[in-house]
Amino acid sequence: MNACVVISASLVLLLSLLLSLHIRNDHNEWRWRNRLWWLPSTFSSTSGIAADLLVTNGTIYTSDSSLLFADSMAIRDGRIIRIGNYSFVQEVSGYGTKELNLEGAVVVPGFIDSHVHLLFGGLQMARVEVRGVNTKDDFIGKVKEAVRNMKEGSWLLGGGWNNDLWGGELPSASWIDDITAHHPVWLSRMDGHMGLANSLALRIAGVNSSMQDPVGGTISRNADGEPTGLMIDSAMKVILSCIPEVSVEERRQALERASRYALMRGVTTIVDFGRYFPGAPLKHSWEDFTDVYKWADLSGRMMIRVCLFFPMPTWSHLLDVVQTTGRRLSQWIFLGGVKAFADGSLGSNSALFHEPYADEPWNVGLQVTDTESLSNMTVQSDKFGLQVAIHAIGDKANDLVLDMYKSVVSTNGKRDRRFRIEHAQHLTHGSVAKFSEQGIIASVQPDHLLDDADSAVKKIGLERAQKGSYLFQSLLASNTPVAFGSDWPVADINPLHSIKTAIKRIPPGWDKAWNSGECMKLTDALNAHTISAACACFLDDDIGSLSVGKMGDFVILTAHTWDDFITQGTSSVAATYVGGLQAYP
Template sequence: MAIRDGRIIRVGNYSFVQEVSGYGTKELNLNGKIVVPGFIDSHVHLLPGGLQMARVEVRGVNTKDEFIRKIKEAVENMEKGSWVLGGGWNNDFWGGELPSASWIDDITPHHPVWLTRMDGHMGLANSLALKLAGVTSTMQDPVGGTISKNENGEPTGLMIDSAMKLIISCIPEISVEERRQALHRASRCALMNGVTTVVDMGRYFPGAPTEHSWEDFSDVYRWADSSGKMMIRICLFFPLPTWSRLHDIVQTTGRKLSQWLYIGGVKAFADGSLGSNSALFHEPYADEPWNFGLQVTDTESLYNMTVQSDKSGLQVAIHAIGDKANDLVLDMYESVASTNGKRDRRFRIEHAQHLTHGTAAKFGELEIVASVQPDHLLDDADSAVKKIGVQRAQEGSYLFQSLLANNALVAFGSDWPVADINPLNSIRTAIKRIPPGWDKAWNSAECMKLTDALNAYTISAARACFLDEDLGSLSAGKMADFVILNAESWDSFVTQETTSVAATYVSGVQAYP
């Protein structure tokens, strides 16, 4: 492979590539190691991930005592009155019991606490944080959210989906400098794992202030781009309600702001998450027979904003996890396309985790991008059986191979910080589908081939966000973003968990290590 000025100019045998060699050409012999295009993570929350790296980390905690100990340790080093912030907890790891403010009130009498669940759709506040937010037993649930209460009607501290905004609005605003440092940390983390491009879905969650995305755009991303501090390529999605503002920018600048920064489109939410029992299903939850989940954006608003965004030429991505939410979004996309006429729009559904029979075929028929996250199945396998029952979990969850077989464009991502940025692990997960503690695959018919899983993290991911002319494959004319793996064969990669990223190159320049 020959590279000049950050782009690939030739790929072929040695003598063909050698023809363009000249004075000052550097030659790198990898001695048979595997080279792949730079990985494209199709769904991250970049600044939250970078911020989380400097906060209380409770991911992987598997006992109530350890959860409490982590908070206690954090408080010991903090000034009185300062917020304890963090996240990543998963109650399924300690048997399913949901945490409550009572667990931590005794050790945090002078510190408001806010700890988000690993899926980002639920958080735990202590009693002091609830008091600061004015959350009481008489407060009604906000639209698209739930304030969890005990049998006495008192708030437990758990806030679901749009109810989270009640707490978050009380947390002191994160400084510009903190967010810029978060971008730096997050970018280094991506490069360590071979990720050279991310599709950033921002700090947006159901009910969140849409202005956050625009503050980050100007204060962090445009600043980093103009001051030469970008380390990875970033494709940005903005809250759907702000579509007209984004349209105005695209009209002025185009989608490619620089070789580092791209405008992706707009994003919205149809439902919540499985772990928070707020993903929207046709049938109720097995562990809560009265609960079908939450539709967090009403259908009419979602449709009207999607029609306008699409008419303006913007790409639309909508979060849908439950089977009813996916059907709702697919039907809406079909209607919008019929209203606005034929064009290459590449509508996206983010997550597409649980589908009814025949829904996978509709992704292909309507040319909808399935933006999915393989490593979520590792966290969901046991809880899905409890929450929606064995049959629904087995037949309708994480249907990657069915989507491919029905000609859907499948793009892989991590949803970091919900799961780690780790394409190599995600590719293995998609191939093997063996959750922790299991001795067989979760629905082996859905196991993917290696080449398909690789495509989902490279060329298909590039197509899914309209960047395939510049990125996604090692071919002449494209940006020279590539990753060297410390493996000499694909067999060793698949069978050995030890394969890792040896080096990451962006525009032909070594960026990691």
């Protein structure tokens, strides 16, 4: 027994000495702290070991309703051990403690982006970028420039185009066939629910006039019945299945590239829905989990925290992993749940509505997954405790999912399950009440309204667009949990811009808000990107607010007073800290 006491005391002394060392190399310090993240926060406060970092003399917005503002906080082993006024926090200062004087700057919790396709975004950063192109000639010019130095036969990949920016005309293979005769091309639309293939890519995939539309998808055709090159929703898999696999090394580089970009924008945690779009191979998410995320975690290369969602058809595989490892693999990787699709997107005229599109009176959109399959998979996933998130954009799709969720609860019984609807862009009059009554999480992306404002009026009419689109404040007022995200790379990953959008709701070229009654307050929008986002993925015990026991993830803003932040409705990121360590710049 005495030997055990001696060993325990020696271990505590050894840890005390090691943890007080100043390791000059940032990367080595980062990796060392990663190995010690498991030390409980109570170890610091009860053992007398000094804090690693004091953050002082700032305006700290905590997102914690029990203490909304503080001027100082102390961090030890990556977690917050004290927060409040300087004299209280300074008590845990000691040998080896660093102090960061904010000089009045505003600090907020590390942002959580509730909906990202992280590796896909990282890959897109190294491909042909046609985002923001606003003329047909510029679109063609981008493609022409990209193929100039490419090896013959190699695929030209990229995306981000938005036909609404050049008047609405959809691109076709004929636009680019002459300049890509020796290169198969696939360029996805910004929303990921439609893509353009050139004629060579169509031939490789065997797409011709006699090919039938797949279930949940459409092959666009001209008046003669010939494919135009546009593939919508599930039809995209015909092309995607022919594109060479991305190498492991490329995907690992994409993770690093995307993580650094997220940190630059103040994002310390993302909810990753993988390279999973309608028609995408289900295996991609699992390959990325094994080859990229687990590899990065084990080798000390993770820079941001990720909560991973997997394709719902693979729910049993996820269940096996969760039962073996639990939901928390490390301080960096959490297993979230499963995702499915109910419909397509507004921009591709494939979002599912009760009434037809104004510009296509014969079309009400697409139901991407049939009701029976969607319901059965949801029942099984939920039965075994997996969180479920379903993509729904059109009002009929949202009603379909809301009604299905209610049925699943009656089948499996009540519990804390936190069902999510991803996007929830267009709702009927009674849908908001359904969200509230059932406690369904609305995982929404404010910056999408900037892209949709003009096209929504054309596609569904002014009255429907005004009454039922992007009802953030109505959802919040009904006590619906609202979590903000970007859907990057569909929209940019930029929480501060997203917050400004939710507050102002002024699309490009407009001089007033789109439905001003739906404008949110700054603190509500901040919470939607922090504590509410954490609750939406069962991570509110670890992140989401600057509270004792939680991770020391925080963002220093350029705003020097809270009043400036409120008045301007925006700011920019000066620095990002993860676990008390500076990660950006």
